[in-house]
Amino acid sequence: MDDALLDKLEILADAAKYDASCASSGAKRRTGGPDGIGSTTGAGICHAYTPDGRCVSLLKILLTNYCLFDCAYCINRRSSNVRRARFSVEEVVRLTLGFYKRNCIEGLFLSSGIIRSPDYTMEQLMLVARTLRRDHGFAGYIHLKTIPEASPWLIEQAGLWADRLSINLELASDRSLKEFAPEKDGTSIKAVMGQVGERILEAKEEKRRFSPAGQSTQMIVGADASTDLSVLETSDTLYRRYGLRRVYYSAFSPIPEASSALPAKPPPLQRENRLYQADWLLRYYGFTVEEIAAGGESGMLDLGIDPKLAWALKNRERFPVDVNRADREMLLRVPGLGARAVDKIVEARRHTSLRLEDVARLSSGLKRARAFLIAADHHPGGLTDRADLRQRLVAPPKQLSLF
Amino acid sequence: MRHVELKDGADLDGFRRALRGLVALGVDPDEVAWSGGAAPSLFGAIAETGTGPLPADAPPVSLPRPVGALIETVVCHRDPERYALLHRLVWRALRGERDILDHHADPLVHRLAMLDKAVRRDLHKMHAFLRFNEVRDPDGAERYLAWFEPDNFIVEATAPFFVERFESLVWTILTPVGSLQWDRRSLTFGPAAARPEGLDRDDRFAEGWQRYYESTFNPARVNPTAMRAEMPRKYWANLPEAAAIPAMIRSAPARVQAMVEAEAAAPRHRNPDKAVAAMARQEPATLAELNRIIRAADPLVPGATQAVLGEGREGAAIAIVGEQPGDQEDVEGRPFVGPAGQLLTRALEEAGIERSAAYLTNAVKHFKFVARGKRRLHQSPTAGEVKHYRWWLMKELGFVRPRLVVTLGATAALALTGRSVSVLRERGPMGFGDWSGVVTVHPSYLLRLPAGEGADQAYRDFVADLRQAREMVEGAG
Structure with a gap:
């Protein structure tokens, strides 16, 4: 690896870091064998963490950060003065294999600025994946960003080699998209999501290989005026209609070379965190968007407490819940109890009547849960309905320690 | 009191043999003192009194599959009590509690579940944080070397992962509790090793990885607590990229400040109108x-x-x-x-x-x-x-x-x-x-x-x- 390649790596990693997606999960178990290289385990591995708390699982880079589009929120838009660089297909292949052999990564997450045309760009991305798989027997994870404006056949070719395809919606509403990303089109993004979703289902039925780990997307939060409610409604639609595996939320953060069209102040990072919690409630805890939104005010989630606690505090008449009797659906709604803890509770209570100390062994969130739970030796009494319950459950804000 | 001595580390075979003998003789777990592993057993000094040796050819013990799986992980743990706890678990599983592992709230089951979790986490972290460095053989052949310090006796347990993933490479993994060597055909388990010197010398990919790590960090989102929760300090010594962490955190506020204060600059380059217009004409024309x-x-x-x-x-x-x-x-x-x-x-x-x-x-x-x-x-x-x-x-x-x-x-x-x-x-x-x-x-x-x-x-x-x-x-x- 020479100095010029190192410089490019620095520019094109910096340019790619605003994409929150990092998952290397969902691929079928696979190994490269004696002639290839690599394996996928199904669960994915985070090989490092950066001081922003994000995991480093895939080599996340752009093929190039030259771009003909002019999306206001993006550091790589054509009107930005950022330093530019471009990898060749061979260079990306070499970097991926080099880092993979040193056990630094699970695979590659490749995206790109739009150069020449969407088709040309998509073809270059596809060529990287094809070279890795076909010429090097690479069995690690490959996540390709799909260029929604590219021709359908190219996106389908990409799906032959990638484990996951993703198309970033970026903004929850078509109106914001028009305002901030003039070259993008919400309808065509969703059309491609539909197309990819259909192909994934079809390939599964016909036992062909096509983006087996599904598709995901990202929405930027806080760059436009969209409320949490509208963001979650969009996610709900994406999960239901297009069968997406994941929606990532990325709190808009200040970027170098910012556009004047953007808000001066970033939203609190906590907003992103609350959206992820709400997303989980949507997918694994049986909540509806309306229920989650009702926990907050005027379409925004409560930043001070998690959305499940927020919902419980506003629906106290449904509590306390008997840990030895309540059905799984209701236990999932108890603040502090995660899905895994609930499954253990359901299994364990068949053998014994659970006391509070038993629940403590099954869940680490008992502090929050005890006000909402009845156990064999515990009843919260008036605690559930106390006016200051929220204050009692929320720890006073702590100063972040910077070492 | 019966005293059972096992080998250091994760002695699964020894434990299995001893367990078969103990079950065959119907020995109560309270009557057994185990030793072996990192620390000597508390009862290490107590000699076997009034008991003969364990039968060498006792029949296999039929256990529920989840119990067998749990034993395989937990024997890797450093905890000197692990064998006694597992013996107690088997004792109960064989005496009417076949689905004992479903009793998640039971103190013994919970304790073992915690040990199991710790070993799994240790395995996962070794898969994640171990770094290979390329070392050049005198004949110029590609070879990789790694040094890692796991918390528990997991070196053998971790081997299938690395063999599967790097089957086509020649590599060596050294740790303070044992080593692994793979020559593309066979795996050799070796003794404990010391940290080799100058591991990442001359490996430009190691340098490239460090540069990548620094570039993929977003200073506007600095959150070291979240990082340390998943990548505790004890791993940093063997992660070359971790050397940059303190400076990355220190400089973050100033970098963000500079971004916020910088006024939006006018584009220095001319708008590429022609290229933007041409972009739409991508469909094949003939x-x-x-x-x-x-x-x-x-x-x-x-x-x-x-x-x-x-x-x-x-x-x-x-x-x-x-x-x-x-x-x-x-x-x-x-x-x-x-x-x-x-x-x-x-x-x-x-x-x-x-x-x-x-x-x-x-x-x-x-x-x-x-x-x-x-x-x-x-x-x-x-x-x-x-x-x-x-x-x-x-x-x-x-x-x-x-x-x-x-x-x-x-x-x-x-x-x-x-x-x-x-x-x-x-x-x-x-x-x-x-x-x-x-x-x-x-x-x-x-x-x-x-x-x-x-x-x-x-x-x-x-x-x-x-x-x-x-x-x-x-x-x-």
């Missing part, structure tokens, strides 16, 4: 361009030699669409050159259509087959495959601009109509959106019919359909 794309694309199902493109001139009055290339077409790269193609040529002639004046193509451009010895048996394309190729077929017909499209067989009819068509029942004229068309059978269907009057009649019907197509074109012209 049949030749389209064919270049098709030729370069990979088949949906691997196997075909090449894409078989359409044949004939643009502007042909009749386009004939078949199913997919067959064995012979795949080899020659031309449509309708096999037995079915020859039959088609004859039928066209009888119907008064010159083959060279028509445009011939297939709904699917790649041959799909299953290999049976030397033979390649044709397989019909699935609906999904037909849909995939449809985009190309429609573009292709758009360039050819025929006055009429003849579909041969169900696959071609599906490609043109988007629905499944019963060819024998619906044969004859049919509109295909922009084109008028005729639906008929595929000549390979005629070849499969047993010779006789039925087959002759079917052939005559086929010719009649083609003749009708010709008449429709002439009538319209």
Whole structure:
């Protein structure tokens, strides 16, 4: 690896870091064998963490950060003065294999600025994946960003080699998209999501290989005026209609070379965190968007407490819940109890009547849960309905320690 | 009190042997003192009194599968009490509590679950945080070396992961509790090792990784607590990239401040209007361009030699669409050159259509087959495959601009109509959106019919359909 390649790596990693997606999960178990290289385990591995708390699982880079589009929120838009660089297909292949052999990564997450045309760009991305798989027997994870404006056949070719395809919606509403990303089109993004979703289902039925780990997307939060409610409604639609595996939320953060069209102040990072919690409630805890939104005010989630606690505090008449009797659906709604803890509770209570100390062994969130739970030796009494319950459950804000 | 001495580390075999003996003799777990592992047992000094040696050939103990799996992980733990806890678990599982592991709230089960979790986490972190460095052999061969310090005795347990992933490489993993060596064929377990010196010297990828790590960090989101929760400090010493962490955190606030204060700058470069306008013109503009794309694309199902493109001139009055290339077409790269193609040529002639004046193509451009010895048996394309190729077929017909499209067989009819068509029942004229068309059978269907009057009649019907197509074109012209 020479100095010029190192410089490019620095520019094109910096340019790619605003994409929150990092998952290397969902691929079928696979190994490269004696002639290839690599394996996928199904669960994915985070090989490092950066001081922003994000995991480093895939080599996340752009093929190039030259771009003909002019999306206001993006550091790589054509009107930005950022330093530019471009990898060749061979260079990306070499970097991926080099880092993979040193056990630094699970695979590659490749995206790109739009150069020449969407088709040309998509073809270059596809060529990287094809070279890795076909010429090097690479069995690690490959996540390709799909260029929604590219021709359908190219996106389908990409799906032959990638484990996951993703198309970033970026903004929850078509109106914001028009305002901030003039070259993008919400309808065509969703059309491609539909197309990819259909192909994934079809390939599964016909036992062909096509983006087996599904598709995901990202929405930027806080760059436009969209409320949490509208963001979650969009996610709900994406999960239901297009069968997406994941929606990532990325709190808009200040970027170098910012556009004047953007808000001066970033939203609190906590907003992103609350959206992820709400997303989980949507997918694994049986909540509806309306229920989650009702926990907050005027379409925004409560930043001070998690959305499940927020919902419980506003629906106290449904509590306390008997840990030895309540059905799984209701236990999932108890603040502090995660899905895994609930499954253990359901299994364990068949053998014994659970006391509070038993629940403590099954869940680490008992502090929050005890006000909402009845156990064999515990009843919260008036605690559930106390006016200051929220204050009692929320720890006073702590100063972040910077070492 | 009975004293059982096991080897240091994760002595699964020793534990299994001892357990079989203890179960055979019915020894209560309270009567056993275990030693072995990192720390000597509290009861290490107590000698066996009044008990004979354990039977060497006691029969295997039949345990519920989850209990067996738990034992395999927990023996890797450093906790000196692990064997006693596992013995107690087995004792209870064999005395009426076969589903003991479902009792998640039971103190013993919970304690073992915590040990199990700790070992799994340790395994996971070793898979994640171990870094190989390339070391050059004197003969220049590619070889990799790693140093790692796990919390528990997991070196052997971790081997399958690394062998599976790096089967084609030659590598060595050194740790303070044992080592692994893989030479592309066999795995060797070695003794404990000391940290080698100058590991990442001369490995520019190690330097590249450090630069990558620093570049992928977003200073506007600094959150060291979240990082340390997943990557505690104890791992940093062996992670080359971690050396940069303190400086990255220290400089973050100033970097963010600079970003916020910087005013939006006017673009230094001219707006690339022409390139932006040209971007929209990416669709193939000619049949030749389209064919270049098709030729370069990979088949949906691997196997075909090449894409078989359409044949004939643009502007042909009749386009004939078949199913997919067959064995012979795949080899020659031309449509309708096999037995079915020859039959088609004859039928066209009888119907008064010159083959060279028509445009011939297939709904699917790649041959799909299953290999049976030397033979390649044709397989019909699935609906999904037909849909995939449809985009190309429609573009292709758009360039050819025929006055009429003849579909041969169900696959071609599906490609043109988007629905499944019963060819024998619906044969004859049919509109295909922009084109008028005729639906008929595929000549390979005629070849499969047993010779006789039925087959002759079917052939005559086929010719009649083609003749009708010709008449429709002439009538319209």
